[in-house]
Amino acid sequence: MTTSQIMIAVIVPALVKILVMIGFVFNVGALLTWLDRRQGAMIQDRVGPNRAVFKLGKFELRAAGLLHTAADGLKFFFKEDFMPPKADKLLFSLAPMVVMIPVLAILAVIPFGDTVCPQSLWHVTKDGHMIFPAVTRLGVCGADPANNIFPIPMQIATLNVGILYVFALAGQGIVGAALAGYSSDNKFSLMGALRAASQMVSYEVVLGMSLIGAFMLYGTLRIDEMVRWQGENAWGVFVQPLTFFVFFAAAVAESKRIPFDLPEAESELVSGYFTEYSGMKFGMFYFAEYMEVATSSMLLVTIFLGGWNLPFLHRDGLTISFGTTTLVHQLLPHIWVTIFQVLTFFGKVLFLCWFQCFVRWSLPRFRYDQLMKLCWKVLLPISLANIFLTGIIFMAIDNAGADVAAGLKIAADVTQALVALTITYFVLRGIIGFIRPSKHTPWVVGSSANQAELAGGSKESPMQA
Amino acid sequence: MNLAQVFFFLCAAGTLVGAIAAVASKNPIRGALGLMVMIMGIAALYLGLGAQFLAAIQLIVYAGAVVVLFLFVIMLLGPDATSATDMRGLAPRVLAGVLFAVTGGAAISLTIAVSKHHMIPRVGPDFGGVDAFGRELFSTGIVPFELSSALLMVSVIGAIAIARGKHGGLPGELKSADEIRASLAAQATSSEEHG
Secondary structure (H helix, E strand, O other), rough: OOOOHHHHHHHHHHHHHHHHHHHHHHHHHHHHHHHHHHHHHHOOOOOOOOOOOEEEEOOOOHHHHHHHHHHHHHHHHHHOOOOOOOOEEEEEEHHHHHHHHHHHHHHOOOOOEEOOHHHHEEEEOOOOOEEEEOOOOOOOOOOOOHHHHOOOOEOOOOOOOOHHHHHHHHHHHHHHHHHHHHHHHHHHHHHHHHHHHHHHHHHHHHEEEEEEEEHHHOOOHHHHHHHHHHHOOOOHHHHHHHHHHHHHHHHHHOOOOOOOOOOOOOHHHOOOOHHHOOHHHHEEEEEEEHHHHHHHHHHHHHHHOOOOOOEEEEOOOOEEEOOOOOEEEEEEOOHHHHHHHHHHHHHHHHHHHHHHHHHHHOOOOOOOOHHHHHHHHHHHHHHHHHHHHHHHHHHHHHHHHHOOOOOHHHHHHHHHHHHHHHHHHHHHHHHHHHOOOOOOOOOOOOOHHEEEEHHHOOOOOHHHH | HHHHHHHHHHHHHHHHHHHHHHHHOOOOOHHHHHHHHHHHHHHHEEEEEEEEHHHHHHHHHHHHHHHHHHHHHHHHHHHHHHOOOOOOOOHHHHHHHHHHHHHHHHHHHHHHHHHHEEEEEEEEOOOOOHHHHHHHHHOOOOOHHHHHHHHHHHHHHHHHHHHOOOOOOOOOOOOOOOHHHHHHHHHHHHHHOOO
16 A cells, blocks of 8 residues: 555544544533433423424424524524623633633543454455454454554544543643633632632542542553453442542532532522623533533543443453353454444443433532532542552452452453343333333322412412412 | 654744743733643643653643642732732842843753764653653652652641641631531530529
């Protein structure tokens, strides 16, 4: 192959990967603006967004409020772009961009699938048949430019420093909020920015410290290697349960959402550091928050929930084994496994996004001193203790001999089986619920209606109370 | 000019622009932002040299912690944080600038002069990665590493000691409701005893 062909073989997959990641995050971000409101409405017994309507003659399309996403986007573009007269014009315009950049740049190191060997995707035999071969379970196909072999890692940039890159970018997120608050020339904005800066600086320490235990087990900083470790052993959430919860809390705090939304507490600070923003500049702050939900979900999935791995599905196919006894071993074509793994990764990310929205509507906001106490007096000591404990247990297991190692292998396989059973149960429940929905009660009788009845009104029309 | 050179000159230009903005801007927050641009330019230069770990640490420590601390202090001070415009202290400032320029120029010219006679050995393929860096840090560089850790520890303890003040307890720390109730109850019982 010539140099230009090699360039194409390297650049085209890179561009496709960037398009996949950016496209996913933008679409999920837009979807989340709807999901957050719709789910909040369902949790709080309201109707939720339903006014946006597409009308063509007698045809009406409401799509359960999904059109609000498009309507909001259009509105952002046509609203007046107001700037406070005494604001610092340059910094005021710069702040939304500075907020967006780190959120998007984190996508570069998130692996969404195992390395693809393009040579092994399909073969065409001499008599015109197509065969889909399987690849080996371990050992990623090495790059071999002489024989035109370019394995495609499903990750935009395979950095040696891996997760450190994520921390480096997470630190930049504060700057955008600080700039927005300072340049707005508004005391509420400034207070919001101060809160944002102190909160994010504090929780960033926890974010870094909590992961050290996980690094010690995985033995690497490369995110794709972490996912591979989890596929061969057990998922991170089973080997480092404490870390998972601490990291989850810190990640929610970093994205400044309820229960950690002190910087934009609407009952105290109007809307915090972006009070003065309008139009698409406000839209960028708003949208960056939802994209941060998506990227933090991706990080959680890759570090703790096995990334692209499904239980028992490996690179070479399906292998159900406990310890050394193998129950099922079925080779599967490389192309199918790859597609399935990529879908698995994005499915897990969507699940965690939903879960973060669920958390948002379930918990009340912390008070400021509670927030700081939680960070410095609870989460940080827990993560330090976790490092210590992990070190001791790791050393004990290393010196314990083959029997313990075999026992742990079985335990790891049991966790995989547990995950498989849980997923199967919920998928079946979902299918059954979709085919035969549970019966609707004719009246929505919530707690408020019961109270109204106690106060003398009737249960059916609580307004009379 | 090959791609690596283009990359180098772009990053170097960015670093210089950031550095000039950091010292020349009147607005303190713009100065802090200029410093951040400079730090990012240096991190990009490290990346161009293959030192990935150093680039990441540069961003985490300097851009993520130091500049953010600057921003935080500037925001706390508000409009008071403007730089001095009077002529007081002009002489020491100029002197400091000249001293820096002379020593910096000497260091650069010395490096260039030495590198003409001594070829710097080529680095290995794993140079700049986390593995190589960690091995170096915990084998040949262990003594300075531990000493600097001790220094940092001392400064952390010093900061806590200053923040706590003489009477113990952080200034402005909120008491929990239980503490307030307990102290109120103690007052009530003591007044009953006296009365």
